[in-house]
Amino acid sequence: MIRKNRLNKIYLIIFFLLSVGLITFFILRALEKNIDLYLTPSEVKAADFNQFDDFKLGGMVKVGSLQKLEGLEISFIVTDFQSEMTVIYEGVLPNLFKENSGVVATGSLNPEQNQFIATEILAKHDENYMPVKIEVQN
Amino acid sequence: MTKTTCLSKSRCKINIQPDFFGNILLSFSAFLSALIFVVSLSKKHSNFGTKLVLANFATLIICCGYLFLQFLEDNFSFIYVFENSSILLPTFYKISAFWSAHEGSFLLMILFLSGSMFINNSFFSGQVWMPISNATLSFILFFYLVFQIFTSNPFLTFDVLPNNGTDLNPLLQDPLLVIHPPVLFAGYVFYAVTFSLVIAGMFIGFDKKLFQSLKLWAGVSWFTLTFAILLGSIWAYYELGWGGYWFWDPVENVVLLPWLAGTAFTHSLIFSKNKILLSWMVFLGISTFLLTILASFVVRSGVLNSVHSFASDPSRGVFLLSLFGVFAFASLALFFSKSVFLQSEWPKLLSKQYLLVLNNVVLLAILLIVFLGTLYPIVTEVFYGQKLSIGPNYFSSLITPLVLILITLFSVEQFPNLLKINKRKFLLGVLSIALVVIIIDFLKISALSVGLYFVALVLSILLLKALVELATKRQINIAHKVFGHLSVVLLTFAVIANHQFSESLDVRLKPGEEVEFSNTVVRLDSVDVEGEMNFDTVVANFSIQSGETQSNLKSEKRVYKIGGVITSETGIVSTVQRDYHIVLGDRFQDGSWSIRYSINYGIMLIWISSILLLFSMLYGTIRRHGY
Structure with missing residues (x-):
């Protein structure tokens, strides 16, 4: 047994x-x-990007770069203080979105115009739901 | 936006000192916990241990009361009060500010742990397993207190008194979020008690009395944790304004882990009648508790690559991780050394217990999916330096079929005749399934619709069975089980319907303009500016015309006076079938506003079924115990 x-x-x-x-x-x-890869503008530029897959672009919204275009379309520049990338987005922005704060944009690259077409914008926030300032390393 | 001068301790030029009274209380409580541990281990059973537990609880009540007092008196020399309150804050939120950040919420968790120890001692006084349970819980409590004192001390003070605090985060100024964290912590610590009972069972064996207490605690913990998740979900829907109730965000996922394990655990306790698969039950009890610690580690350590980056002191993460390691090693070592002595028997093929085992396996598979999906990004970031996130599609596409299997399993269980299998029935079953698959394939119905039809079918069968039983026997046998499972099916139906039919539209509107979308017409009637005590607000009034019915809703955007934080108050009109949901965006130069208009299906059903589920859990837990 x-x-x-x-x-x-x-x-x-x-x-x-x-x-x-x-x-x-x-x-x-x-x-x-x-x-979904999470990349900064420098990483996007360093990589040989001929793929059109969706990824997440992260960095800071450059001061003075936010522009309201036609309709609900807006554009702004994401920077990691080494490289920059223009982001186009159509839709309502989150409340915590602001210039000089962290942002995560989901979307894909438009290689011809060197733009990032975002389908979703998230403002990075900390545990107190305040916008996150990304610290510059170097 | 800059919050006034001094945010974190390291940047401050002002001297920081520990508050004497608060720290003495915390240290005394740690001392008492250590004492309870020693006393419980040294004497078989004594009233002394119970008295110590009471003393410890009283100490922690005074300790928390002391911190509450600082909030009510606006004593901003306390860093914790300074960072989370302000003069303008309504009194109600001054109280809830206590647990609005890490330090306070952890203190609350400690209070609850010692409170549930006290309840355990008073309800089940004199039980043989009590000393071991007390020893386990005081061991946990001691380490939590050490963690509190050294890495998250709420009793630190400035040597100057600031005029005003930096205010409670506006998103947390919401009645739902006032009760969500305490309920969640209560759920976590109740599982610690359940764990301590399981540990006790491994040492002295599982007798009938221990099983009774275990069932009660497991039920209470399960109910509390479910309630907490529901509250968080409702809050996300109404306050966060993202238009959803669940985002597969890591912070949410880690709460789901102990819940899934706890669900399997609660069900596995049903085996206990004839001690089938005892070791399995013990293993689940241990895992559930370990996952609650893992959940707090993941949320608090800042390792998450989430939009919610709860960035904090890395020392907290290291401490919690080592705590997790210690508990995991100790309890699993105990499990493997003792489990050999626990009698386990396999249930018969296709018996009710057999289905329960299958149900447990499916639940654990879901757990594994959530676990890997949540922790994978952390692993790749630590080892390969590659940041990534897992899309919600991963979770929904893998989990949906498993949930359907789960539903099938517990529905079949209600028809015992189906389980008496012979060859003819089996062939017939296989044939009919094949036929259905061919028809589905032929009609090219999307997988999601198939799921929806299937769930609807199961829902009506179960409902019909319950009604027939009620009509013929005038009562429903094991009503909590029947209703609990019915509500899970209803919940699944609502979730799939929501996924399938919901739509949204981003648009720009001027006051007086209207837009047509999905058989409804939305009109922006007017935009007003109003002032409140601690915020100014823009109120947009909308009217929605859907067929014959017209409904009005208000959507707000608030600017808080301290810190200038902006939040949205979403406007929602709920009907049983669908919700109309409007988030107010930004104002444009020409006076128009951007809005996100969504039509969400099944939200009301999701809440209703969850509440029905909660009631079933509660009734199932307390019905045998008479209190």
């Missing part, structure tokens, strides 16, 4: 580990399809 029990237990553990491993493998594969 005892020996049978122990054997059962070993089978159980092996089965458990195998299924967890298998599930993890499939989950990770699904994960990789849904990754």
